[in-house]
Amino acid sequence: xxxxxEEVDYVALLGRLALTPDEKEKYLAQLDDILKYMDMLxxxxxxxxxxxxxxxxxxxxxxxxxxTPSLPADEALANAPARWGTAxxxxxxxx
Amino acid sequence: MEYEAVxxxxxxxxxxxxxxxxCGCSTRFGAExxxxxxxxxxxxPGVLPVFNRKALEYTIRMALACHCTINEFSRFAxxxxxxxxxxxxxxxxxxxxxxxxxxxxxxxxxxxKRRIGITRIHMEEDAGKLIHDETRPVSYVDLNRTGVPxxxxxxxxxxxxxxxxxxxxxxxRSMLVYLGxxxxxxxxxxxxxxxxxxxxxxxxxxxxVKAELKNMNSFRYVQKGLQYEIERQQxxxxxxxxxxxxxxxxxxxxxxxxxxxxxxQAHDYRYFPDPDLLPLRxxxxxxxxxxxxxxxxxxxxxxxxxxxxxxxAYDAGVLTAAKELAEYFEETVNLFPNPKAVSNWxxxxxxxQLKGEEYGIASxxxxxxxxxxxxxxxxxxxxxxxxxxxxxxxxxxxxxxASEIIEEKGLVQVSDTEELxxxxxxxxxxxxxxxxxxxxxxxxxxxxxxxQVMKATKGQANPSRVNEILAQExxxxxAP
Numbered sequence: 001x002x003x004x005x006e007e008v009d010y011v012a013l014l015g016r017l018a019l020t021p022d023e024k025e026k027y028l029a030q031l032d033d034i035l036k037y038m039d040m041l042x043x044x045x046x047x048x049x050x051x052x053x054x055x056x057x058x059x060x061x062x063x064x065x066x067x068t069p070s071l072p073a074d075e076a077l078a079n080a081p082a083r084w085g086t087a088x089x090x091x092x093x094x095x
Numbered sequence: 096m097e098y099e100a101v102x103x104x105x106x107x108x109x110x111x112x113x114x115x116x117x118c119g120c121s122t123r124f125g126a127e128x129x130x131x132x133x134x135x136x137x138x139x140p141g142v143l144p145v146f147n148r149k150a151l152e153y154t155i156r157m158a159l160a161c162h163c164t165i166n167e168f169s170r171f172a173x174x175x176x177x178x179x180x181x182x183x184x185x186x187x188x189x190x191x192x193x194x195x196x197x198x199x200x201x202x203x204x205x206x207x208k209r210r211i212g213i214t215r216i217h218m219e220e221d222a223g224k225l226i227h228d229e230t231r232p233v234s235y236v237d238l239n240r241t242g243v244p245x246x247x248x249x250x251x252x253x254x255x256x257x258x259x260x261x262x263x264x265x266x267x268r269s270m271l272v273y274l275g276x277x278x279x280x281x282x283x284x285x286x287x288x289x290x291x292x293x294x295x296x297x298x299x300x301x302x303x304v305k306a307e308l309k310n311m312n313s314f315r316y317v318q319k320g321l322q323y324e325i326e327r328q329q330x331x332x333x334x335x336x337x338x339x340x341x342x343x344x345x346x347x348x349x350x351x352x353x354x355x356x357x358x359x360q361a362h363d364y365r366y367f368p369d370p371d372l373l374p375l376r377x378x379x380x381x382x383x384x385x386x387x388x389x390x391x392x393x394x395x396x397x398x399x400x401x402x403x404x405x406x407x408a409y410d411a412g413v414l415t416a417a418k419e420l421a422e423y424f425e426e427t428v429n430l431f432p433n434p435k436a437v438s439n440w441x442x443x444x445x446x447x448q449l450k451g452e453e454y455g456i457a458s459x460x461x462x463x464x465x466x467x468x469x470x471x472x473x474x475x476x477x478x479x480x481x482x483x484x485x486x487x488x489x490x491x492x493x494x495x496x497a498s499e500i501i502e503e504k505g506l507v508q509v510s511d512t513e514e515l516x517x518x519x520x521x522x523x524x525x526x527x528x529x530x531x532x533x534x535x536x537x538x539x540x541x542x543x544x545x546x547q548v549m550k551a552t553k554g555q556a557n558p559s560r561v562n563e564i565l566a567q568e569x570x571x572x573x574a575p
Contacts, residue, residue, distance in 0.1 A: 014363055016177060059376035060171075065112045065149035068119030068133075076129045076137070087128040087226070087235035090179050094227055094234075 002035035003028060098294040098332070100325045101302055102260055103252035106267055107245050108277040109221065109285040110153045116220045116244035117144030117187065124283070128237035136242035138183030143371055146171075150218060150244035153276035154194055155377065155385045157246060158216045160270050160392055163198030165382045169217075171372040174364045179236050180223040188247075190366040193217035194377065200270070201394060202262040203412070211263050212251030221245050252291065252302070257321040261314050264288055265416065269393045273418045279454075281313055288317055293338070294328045303328070304338040308352055311345045320345035324352050396421055404434035410442055417453035423463055430467035433474075440470060444484055448491045460494035461487070469497035477501065479508045482554055510557040515548075516564050518556070522547045523568060530572055541565065 008028050012019050019027065070076070073086050082089040115122055118135035135142045158165055172190035198213035223241040227234045248267060254260050268286055271277035279286045293305035308324055311317040323345075328338050343352040391399070393415050400411040400421075415421045420441070427437045445466075449455035469487060472478045478486060478501055489500050501507060509515060522544060523530050533540040541562075548561050 014175075014365065056373075058373050060146060060373040062148040062151065063119070063145045065114050065147050066119060067114045067121045070120045070131050070133050071137075073127075073130065076132050084233075084235050085128060086130060087237050088179075090234050090236055092227060092232040092234050093179055093225060 001028075001032055002039075003031050096333070097297045098325075098329050099297045100255055100321070101252045101293050101295060101305075102254035102256075102321060103291040104250045104254065104260060104263060105289045105291070106248040106250075106264065107221075107287045107289075108157075108248065108267075108271050108279075110150050110244040110246060110276055111278060112147055112149045112153070112244055114147060115242035116147050116150050116218070117242055120242065122243045126239055128235065129239060131239040132241070136182075137238060138181075144187065144369075146372070146375070147244060151194070151375070151377070152381070152385060153244075153274075154216065154218050154246050155382060156274045156276055156389065157248070157271060158195035158198065159382070159386050159389060160274060161198035161200055161213045161216065161248070163195040163213060163216055165195050165377055166192060167377055167379065168192065169194040169375045169377070171218075171369045171375065172366045173369045174219075174366055176364060178222070179234065180225050180238075180241070182223070182238060182241065186220060186222065187369055187372070188219035188366075189217035191368075192374075194375065200263070200266050202259060202266050204256070204258050204262050209259070211253050211259075214249040214251050216246055216248050219245050219247060257318040257325070260290065260321055261318045264314055264317060266393070269416055269418075273390060273392055273396075275390070284312065287312070290317065290321055290324075292321055292324050292328075294325060294332065303332075304340050306338065306340070306352070307342045309342060309344055309355075312347075316345055316347055319350050320352055323350060327352065393418075400424075404428065404438070406434055406438045410438045413442060413446070413453065414438065417456060420453045420456045423456055423459075426463035427467050427470075430464060431470045431474075433470070436470060436474075437466075440466065440487075444487050448488070459491065461490045465490060465496055472497055472501065476510055476557060477507055479555065479557065482506050482508065506555060508557050509552050509555050510560055512560065512564065515552075515556060515560055516568070518551050519544075519548055519561070519564050519568050522551060523572065530569070533569060534572060541569075544569070 005024065005028060008019075008024055008031065011031075012024075012027075077083050077086060077088065080088045109122075112122060114120060115131075115136055118133050120131045120133050120136055123131065135144055155165060169189060170192040171187050173185040174188045174190070175185045177184055193215045194217055196213075196215040198216070199210045200213065201208055201210050203209075221240050221243040223236060223238040225234050225236055250263065254263055268277075268279040268281075271286070272279045277285060281287070288311060290308040290311070291305045292308060293303035295301065295303045306324060306328070308320050311320045324343065331338055339354075342355045344355055345352050396415045397408070397411045400406055400415060401408055404411075406414075413420075414424045424437060424441055427441070428434050431437060445456075445459070445461075446453075449459065466487075469478075469483060469490065473480055473483050478497075482501075483497075486497050486500050486506060489495065490497060493500075509518075526544075526547065529540050529543060533544075544565050545558070545561055548556055548565070549558075
C-alpha cells in the first residue's frame with residue numbers, strides 16, 4: 001500500500017467530503033493505484049528534461065485594464081439560497 | 096538570557112487598476128455588495144481568467160524599485176482553502192515561480208542605515224469581504240473586492256526590532272505611492288501587513304518557533320503588536336515554556352495578541368499550477384521600458400533635496416516621506432526661493448496642522464501659492480513671524496489668503512519708527528519705578544518693557560525696531 005487510511009481521511013477532510021466506511025475502502029484502493037502509476041512515470045529518465053506544466057509552448061495572454069459591465073444584481077445573486085439586500089447570506093463563519 | 100527578535104513581514108498592496116486582476120469588473124470601492132461581480136470573480140464553473148496587463152506592469156515597477164530580479168517566466172498557482180470570502184475555494188497566487196525575487200530596500204532608524212532583503216514580490220487576487228451580524232448567527236458576503244489585484248511583498252527575516260518594522264513599512268508605502276500603483280491606505284486595507292516573529296538567544300544562528308501576527312491596521316499597531324509579542328515570547332521562554340507555532344490576532348483595544356484557535360488553523364494549501372492560466376512571460380523589453388519610466392523615488396528625492404536645497408537630512412526625510420508633501424515643498428520654493436525658510440515653516444507650522452501625518456497634505460486648504468504669499472509678507476515686514484503663525488492657522492481652517500486675513504483683522508506689523516516711539520514713551524512714562532530700577536542697573540527689565548510694548552500693540556510691533564528704539568529711549572532717561 002502506498003497510502004494509509006489516515007491519509008485518505010485527511011484528503012477527504014481537505015476536500016470537504018463526507019465518506020462512508022465503504023467509500024473509504026474503495027478510494028483507498030483507487031488512490032493507491034494512482035500513486036502506483038506515478039511510480040511508473042517516475043521510472044522514466046527525465047534528468048535532461050525541463051519541468052513543464054503543460055504540453056504547449058504558449059504563454060498566457062494579457063488583457064487591457066478596461067472595465068466591462070458586471071452582472072445585474074438579480075443575476076449576480078441568482079444562485080444564492082439566501083440573501084440580505086444584495087449580499088449573500090451564509091451561516092456565521094466566525095466564533 | 097538576552098534574546099533578539101527575528102521579524103519577517105508580508106505586505107499586501109492593492110494595485111490601483113481600474114478593473115480586476117482576471118476579469119473586467121470594476122475595482123471601485125464603496126459600491127453596493129456584489130454589484131462589481133461576474134461569473135469569473137464569482138468562481139462559476141467553466142470560466143477562464145485573463146490577466147490584467149496593467150497589474151503586471153505595476154508589479155514590475157515595484158519589483159524594480161526594490162532592486163528585484165524579474166523572472167522572464169513565472170506561473171500562477173492555486174492556493175486552496177475554504178472560506179466564504181473566496182468563491183472558487185482557491186486564490187490565484189504565485190508560488191514556485193514568482194514574477195520577481197531577491198531584492199532589497201534601505202531603511203533608517205536612529206541615523207543607522209540598513210538594507211532589508213526582499214525575498215519575493217508576487218501577484219495574486221484579493222478575497223471578498225465578510226460582514227458578521229452582531230445579533231444573529233449569520234454573515235454577509237460581498238464579493239466586490241474578490242479578484243482585485245494585489246502584490247505580496249515578502250521580506251527576509253532580517254528585521255530585528257518593532258521600530259525597524261515600522262521604518263520598513265513606511266519605506267514600502269512611500270515607494271508604492273510614489274510609483275502611483277497603490278494608495279497606501281492602511282486603515283481601509285489597501286496596504287496590509289502580516290508579521291512573522293520569533294525570538295532566539297542573542298547571537299544564535301538557529302531560528303526560534305514563530306508566531307504569525309495579523310490584524311494590525313496601522314503603523315502604530317504593527318509596532319505595538321510586535322513589541323507585545325516579543326515580550327510575550329520572552330516570558331514564555333524565560334519561564335521554561337515553549338512557543339507554539341500559531342496565528343495570533345492583535346487586539347487594538349488591549350494592545351495584546353491572542354491565539355486565533357480556529358479550526359482553519361491546520362492550513363494545507365496544496366498549491367499547484369493553475370491549469371486555467373498558461374505560464375506568464377515577461378519580455379525583457381517590457382522590463383527595460385518600465386525601468387526607464389520609473390519616477391524619482393523617495394530616497395533619490397531626499398538626496399536631491401539635501402544637495403539642491405541645502406536642507407538638513409532630517410528635514411529632507413520628512414518632506415519626501417509623502418510624494419504630495421514633497422511636491423508641495425517644491426512648488427512653494429519655486430514661488431518663494433528660500434528653501435530653508437519654506438522647510439522650517441512646513442516642518443513646524445504645517446506639520447502641526449497636519450497633526451504630524453505627512454499624507455494629510457492632500458486635504459490641506461492652504462495652497463503652495465498661499466503659503467509662499469504669507470512667507471513673502473513676513474519677509475517684507477508686513478507681518479511679524481509670530482502673528483503669521485496665527486494667520487496661518489486661520490488660513491488652514493478657512494483656505495483664505497493671508498493678505499485678506501491680515502487686512503481684515505488689522506494684523507499689519509507696526510514698523511513705523513515715530514508711531515513706535517510714541518507707544519514706547521508712554522510705556523516708560525507709565526512705569527517710572529521699573530525705569531529707575533533699569534537705570535540703576537537692573538538690565539533684565541528690558542524684557543519687561545518689550546513685553547509691555549507688545550501688549551500695547553497686540554503683538555504687532557516689529558520686535559527688532561522695538562528693541563532698537565527702547566534702547567535709545569532708556570538711554571535718554573538714564574542720563575542725569
